[in-house]
Amino acid sequence: MKIALLGYGKMGKEIEKIALTRGHEIILKKSSETTFEGLENADVAIDFSLPSTAVENISTCFNFKIPVVSGTTGWLEHYNEMVSMCELKDGAFLYASNFSVGVNIFFELNNHLAKLMSKLNNYNVSMEEIHHTQKLDAPSGTAISLANGIIKNSRYNNWTLENPNETDILIEAKRIENVPGTHHVFYRSEVDEIEIKHEAFSRQGFALGAVIAAEWIANKKGIYSMKDVLNLG
Template structure:
């Protein structure tokens, strides 16, 4: 499989190593100072760039008939526009706030727990996420996905970084050192607490998941999620 890497920062470099270890070839390594030359040679593109570049990167791939794996967060205000272009061009897209296999299992646990806890009003949910100081978005895309998973399966209707109002999920976002990513969901009551937690030890989990998603999407059309890739539906 020939891969175009759109974004060649720390994540892009880890993805390159993992992809080569799995027998794939990198035909384009695009950063902010380079062009899309070589994109037409790719079987698939993996985008881990920045929010301001993601829409342009993804659109360029659809116009070149290249399926896209996008792990960039912070651009979803343009999601409807990107989705429309994907369908117009008969393209293929997987966009995820987190490609880690463990995190996607964690997403499933989070939704299941939210369904159970929706029956017990004495418990109030709160979330905490911790990331390295270079992370651009706050809260993390993973935290937002976790919050949305709770909202879809409970009485909660929104999330906030501030003091929560009724039916809002409070997310505490912390930035510390080189932490790859820690996410904690806690249900607190007056008598006890229930907590689920995912801790990333390094970036390799994100990279492995992205490459597996790229292998899966070849030959497909439409918009998919990691639930499709991992057969979690």
């Protein structure tokens, strides 16, 4: 499979390593200094760029009829616009806030726990996420996905980084050197606490999931998520 990498930072380089070990070819390494030349020859594109360039990268793929997998966060105010464009262009699009197989199982666990805890008003939920200091957005896209999963299945209706009210989920976002990503969800009462946690040890899990998603979406049309890739229902 011929892959275009849109964004060639640390994640792009990790994706390249894994893609090559799985027999794929990297035909484009797009950075802020390079063009889209060669994109038309790709079987699929993987976008791990910047919030400021994600929309251009994704829409250019639609114009070239190239299926695109995006893991860039911080641009989601334009997500519905990209979905509409994908449908208009009869393209293929898969966005995930996190491509790790373990994290996507964690999402499902989080949703199930939220349903169980929604019946118990004596527990209050909060979250903590820790990432490396180079991460530009806070909270992380993964934390927002976790919060939205709780909101869909509970009495909570919003998340916030400070001063929560009774229906807000407080997310504490920490930035520490050389931390790939850790997410905690806490349910606290006066007598005990329930915690679920996912901790990444390296970027390899994210990169592998992105390549698996790219392999899955090649030759498809439509809007997808990692739930489709991993058959999580």
